Amino acid sequence: MQVQYFLSPAGSLPFNLQQIETRLRLLPGAFRLNQPGDVSYVITASAGMAKYVEAKLKMDPRTSLISQGLVTISPRSIAIYQDAPKEILQQMEDFITWLLKTTPCQVLSDEGEDWTRRYAANPRALFVEEDQWL
Numbered sequence: 001m002q003v004q005y006f007l008s009p010a011g012s013l014p015f016n017l018q019q020i021e022t023r024l025r026l027l028p029g030a031f032r033l034n035q036p037g038d039v040s041y042v043i044t045a046s047a048g049m050a051k052y053v054e055a056k057l058k059m060d061p062r063t064s065l066i067s068q069g070l071v072t073i074s075p076r077s078i079a080i081y082q083d084a085p086k087e088i089l090q091q092m093e094d095f096i097t098w099l100l101k102t103t104p105c106q107v108l109s110d111e112g113e114d115w116t117r118r119y120a121a122n123p124r125a126l127f128v129e130e131d132q133w134l
Contacts (some may be wrong), residue, residue, distance in 0.1 A: 002082070002085075002109075002115075002119075002126050003081065003082060003109060004079075004080065004081050004082075004110045005080050005085045005107060005109055005126070006078065006079050006080065006107075006108040006109075006110070006114065007077070007078040007099065007100075007105045007106065007108070008076060008077050008078075008105065008106045008108060009103070009104065009105060009106075010104035010106055010116075014076055015037070015074075015075055015076070015078065015103065016074065016103075017073055017074075017075060019052055020073055020078070020082050020099070021039070021041075021073070023095060023099070023101065024041045024071060024073075024095065024100060025042075027042055027043060027087065027095060028046060028047045028050075028091070029044035029046050029047060029049055029050045029087075029091055029092045029093070029098075030042065030044070030047050030050060030091070031044075031050045031051075031053075031054045034057075034058075035058070035061075038072050038074070039072065039073050039074070040070060040072040040073075041070070041071045041072075041073075042054075042065060042068050042069070042070060043068060043069030043070070043071065043088050043091050043092055044068055044069075044088065045087040045088050046087070051104075053065075054066065055064055062094065065072070065085070066083075067084055067085060067088075068084055069081065069082045069084045069088045069089070069091070069092045069094075070082075070087065071095070078085065078099070080092070080096065082124075082127075083107065085090030089127050091121065092127070093124065093126070093127045096123050096126060097123045097124070098117075100120055100123050101123075105120065106120075106131060107119045107120055119127060120134060
């Protein structure tokens with residue numbers, strides 16, 4: 001399983017951020033972080049957990065997001081952090097699979113290695129250990 005990676009548009013056109021945000025808002029455990037600059041979504045296990053984590057962040061913005069998914073979007077890059085339990089990974093997988101099937105993307109490691117050939121045709125492999133690939 002890959003914990004952190006990036007997606008970038010395969011062509012010269014930027015990502016359609018409105019379409020991506022609409023899709024992220026459909027995830028039951030997702031909410032948009034209220035922070036200046038980056039557009040980030042936290043992915044939690046459920047709608048109830050999303051409300052809890054969002055309220056906790058409002059009380060203390062330094063609250064840890066460990067064990068949650070994080071998707072940060074911009075016109076030229078989407079950063080994915082998914083060191084999270086399987087309930088969250090399922091939502092992340094649904095989103096990433098949709099994105100890779102609807103938008104030509106490059107899949108890049110956190111060190112910039114091009115993983116497109118390895119994962120674009122089989123996004124499921126981003127969510128399982130290599131010895132479990134089907």
